[in-house]
Each structure stands twice: as structure tokens, then as C-alpha cells.
Amino acid sequence: xxxxxxxxxxxxxxxxxxxxxxxxxxxxxxxxxxxxxxxxxxxxxxxxxxxxxxxxxxxxxxxxxxxxxxxxxxxxxxxxxxxxxxxxxxxxxxxxxxxxxxxxxxxxxxxxxxxxxxxxxxxxxxxxxxxxxxxxxxxxxxxxxxxxxxxxxxxxxxxxxxxxxxxxxxxxxxxxxxxxxxxxxxxxxxxxxxxxxxxxxxxxxxxxxxxxxxxxxxxxxxxxxxxxxxxxxxxxxxxxxxxxxxxxxxxxxxxxxxxxxxxxxxxxxxxxxxxxxxxxxxxxxxxxxxxxxxxxxxxxxxxxxxxxxxxxxxxxxxxxxxxxxxxxxxxxxxxx
Numbered sequence: 001x002x003x004x005x006x007x008x009x010x011x012x013x014x015x016x017x018x019x020x021x022x023x024x025x026x027x028x029x030x031x032x033x034x035x036x037x038x039x040x041x042x043x044x045x046x047x048x049x050x051x052x053x054x055x056x057x058x059x060x061x062x063x064x065x066x067x068x069x070x071x072x073x074x075x076x077x078x079x080x081x082x083x084x085x086x087x088x089x090x091x092x093x094x095x096x097x098x099x100x101x102x103x104x105x106x107x108x109x110x111x112x113x114x115x116x117x118x119x120x121x122x123x124x125x126x127x128x129x130x131x132x133x134x135x136x137x138x139x140x141x142x143x144x145x146x147x148x149x150x151x152x153x154x155x156x157x158x159x160x161x162x163x164x165x166x167x168x169x170x171x172x173x174x175x176x177x178x179x180x181x182x183x184x185x186x187x188x189x190x191x192x193x194x195x196x197x198x199x200x201x202x203x204x205x206x207x208x209x210x211x212x213x214x215x216x217x218x219x220x221x222x223x224x225x226x227x228x229x230x231x232x233x234x235x236x237x238x239x240x241x242x243x244x245x246x247x248x249x250x251x252x253x254x255x256x257x258x259x260x261x262x263x264x265x266x267x268x269x270x271x272x273x274x275x276x277x278x279x280x281x282x283x284x285x286x287x288x289x290x291x292x293x294x295x296x297x298x299x300x301x302x303x304x305x306x307x308x309x310x311x312x313x314x315x316x317x318x319x320x321x322x323x324x325x326x327x328x329x330x331x332x333x334x335x336x
Contacts, residue, residue, distance in 0.1 A: 003323070004037055005275070005294040007330045008282070009044040015294060018301040042332060047285020050163025054099040056278045057110035057205065057248025058270035060144065061088045061128075062121035066273045067310035074313035078273070078306050087303050088272050089124065094300040095271050095278045096132040098293060102280060105161045107133045108168060110248045110268070111142025111205030117150040138168055142205035142249065146174040156185055158192050163283040165196050169204035171224055171247075178221065179206030179249070181228035186235055193239035199288065199335050200241045201281070207247040208232060208265045210256050223249060236261035240336040243288065246279075253277070253292060253324030255331065264333060268292065273307035275323050276300050292329035 006013035009028040014021040014035060023034055028044035064086065066078045080087050099107055109129065114121035122145075129137050141153035151174075159166040167189050171179035181204075193200050209221050209229035217226040224232070224247075236242040237260040245258070246266040254267040269277045275294045282289040295304070310318045323329075 002035060002037060004039050004326055005323075005329075006291060007039060007042055007326060008291040009042045009289060011291075012039055012041065013294070013296070015296075015301070018298065018305060020296045020301070022296075042289055042291075042330060045284035045287030045289070045332065050283045050285065051105040051161050052102050052283070053106040053108065053161060053164075053166070053281050054102065054104040054278055055108040055110060055203065055246070055268065055281070056092075056095050056099075056271045057142070057268055058112040058251055058272060059088060059092050059095075059109065059125065060112055060115055060270070060272045061092070061124040062115035062118060063088055063272065066307050069311070069314065076309060076312060078310065089128070090299050090303055091272050091276055091295065092125075092128045094276075094295045094297040096128055097297075098295060099278055099280075100132055104133075104136065104280075106136050106138055106159055106166070108159075108166060108203055109137070109139045110168075110203055110246075111140055111172065112144040112248065113139065113142070113153065114145055117145045117148060117152070122152060138166075140168050140170050140203075140205060141172050143172055143177045143179065146172045149174045156188060160198075161283070163198055163285065164281075164288065165192070165198050165200045167192060167200055167202045167242075169202060171204040171206040178225065179204070179223060180225045181232065186228065186231050189232075190235050190239060193235065193241045196239075196241040198241070199243045199283075200239075201288070201333075202232070202236075202242060202245045204245070204247050206249050207254075207267045208245055208256075208258070210258065210265055223247070233258040233260045236263055243335055244333050246290075252322050253328040255328045263336070264331070266290065269322050269324070271295075273310065274304045274319060276304035277329075287335055288333040290329075290331050290333060
């Protein structure tokens with residue numbers, strides 16, 4: 001199967017199983033016919049390129065079984081073969097190497113660094129990412145990092161780069177899968193966004209609840225609780241510096257729009273299995289491009305292809321769910 005996996009203003013990448021077709025040096029906003037596929041490059045925002053930054057989430061050091069749901073024997077469940085390195089190391093080494101190749105101003109890790117927040121798992125994470133990026137690395141915990149009440153990687157961060165600021169929010173509730181934001185956190189974001197002189201991208205681990213008026217507002221919603229989800233939209237509506245919220249947690253690529261502010265609420269797929277991705281953000285004077293890359297080392301592609309049909313025994317079309325549409329992965333984020 002030939003899939004268009006990445007489109008940027010100057011780049012198109014297609015994958016055919018473990019074969020990679022990469023086309024560089026293209027013109028922006030231009031139609032191309034590449035290996036029988038019709039594709040148009042993204043428009044390039046006006047003005048200069050101010051910086052690039054990158055992000056990963058759901059890297060899961062310490063995990064040994066992909067596709068496992070609780071104690072169910074169904075799957076299919078994929079494991080590293082004897083003699084192979086642990087698959088989180090295979091995938092994250094590739095992600096770190098590919099991100100380093102663009103010389104990012106910052107690398108943001110949006111939670112689930114580990115399987116269970118064990119010190120050995122965090123040490124493996126640090127060896128992979130801190131060694132590659134040093135003080136350019138910014139990390140926040142996810143639910144897997146706080147199931148036993150751990151506080152490492154807790155707290156919110158304000159990160160200023162050339163042409164953009166990143167508000168990295170700690171959405172974890174220790175001991176729980178679900179996420180939330182406190183009133184203090186929302187006040188902190190509101191104050192920073194009010195004073196911001198550049199566009200602000202908000203990031204966190206848990207995806208936002210976006211529902212129809214009068215819809216189900218379950219306290220058990222798998223992502224960010226509906227009340228702080230709405231409050232986050234309220235802050236964005238009040239502070240036009242905020243241009244997007246981007247999260248992980250769901251292991252899928254998806255873009256929705258917040259109800260009041262209208263800005264994109266984005267989910268980025270996991271690094272550890274299919275399709276095995278990281279996201280690049282290209283910051284221009286008049287807009288930001290999100291460009292999702294499928295990792296393309298032979299080892300990473302071999303593993304991610306093995307994970308294409310995870311959860312099939314439960315009736316899940318994981319490849320469609322996780323990959324999403326091209327527009328969910330590669331898009332322009334306008335400045336308001």
C-alpha cells in the first residue's frame with residue numbers, strides 16, 4: 001500500500017511498506033504527481049522562518065507488549081523478537097536522530113515517557129533524549145508517569161523561542177488515566193497569554209474534550225475533563241495570542257476545532273508503534289506549519305509495520321485510527 005505520510009511546504013514523503021519515497025526541494029502550494037499519487041504541497045506562510053521545534057509523546061520506555069489491553073489475551077499483541085532491542089529504544093532512537101537532523105530550537109515531550117514511572121524507565125528516556133538535546137529538551141508527565149503518585153516531570157512551563165511561545169501544561173492526575181487543569185493553571189496560562197508578544201502554542205498530554213452543547217460530559221472522559229476543556233477554550237477565546245492546543249494520549253492523529261475560539265485542538269500519534277511519528281513545527285512570521293513525520297529508519301519501519309493491525313481482535317481498525325487523514329497530520333496553523 002502506497003501512503004502519502006508527510007507533506008510540507010517543500011517536501012513530500014510516501015511510504016510503501018518499509019520502502020520510503022522522499023521528494024525534497026519542492027515548491028510551496030504546488031500540485032505534484034508523485035509515483036501515481038496527486039498531492040499539493042502546503043502553502044508557505046509569508047515572512048521569514050523564525051525557528052523550528054519538534055515534539056513526541058507516548059514514547060513508553062519500559063513497555064514490552066504493544067497491543068495489550070489489560071489482561072485480555074486477544075490482540076494481536078506484538079513483542080520484540082529474541083535478540084532484538086526493546087522496541088521503545090528502537091523507535092525513540094530513530095525519533096531523536098530524525099529530530100536532531102532539523103536542529104530544532106526545542107524538543108517538547110508531551111507525556112507518557114514510561115510504562116509505569118519506574119526510575120529505570122526514566123533513566124532510559126533521559127539517556128535517549130537528554131543526551132541528544134540537553135537544555136533544549138522540555139518534558140511534562142503523562143498518566144503513565146504518575147499512576148503511583150510520582151511527581152517527577154510535574155508542573156507547567158513557559159518556553160520562549162524565536163517567533164513563538166509554548167505553554168506546556170501538566171494535565172496528569174496522579175493515580176488516574178484521565179486528565180484535568182486546575183483554576184490556578186488556567187489563570188497562569190491566561191496571564192502569560194495576555195502578556196505574550198508572539199503566538200502561543202499550548203501543549204499537554206491529554207486531549208481536549210470537545211462536545212456538542214448538551215452532549216455527554218462524563219467525569220470519566222478518557223482525556224481532559226469537560227469542565228477544564230471548556231475553560232481552556234474560554235482562555236483561548238479571550239487571548240488571541242493562543243493559536244492551537246496540541247496533545248498526545250490517544251495514540252492517533254486528529255484535528256478538531258474548539259467551539260468558542262475556533263482554534264485547532266490537535267492530537268499527535270504515538271512514537272512507540274504504528275505509524276511511529278514525531279511532529280515538526282515550522283514557525284514563520286505569519287503562521288506555523290505542523291508537519292508530522294513517520295520515522296523512516298529500516299528498524300523503525302519494520303517494527304511499526306508489525307503494529308499496523310494492533311487491536312484487530314477487538315474490531316478496531318488501528319491503522320486508520322492511528323494514522324488519521326493527511327490533513328490531520330500536516331496543516332497550517334494561522335496566527336490570529
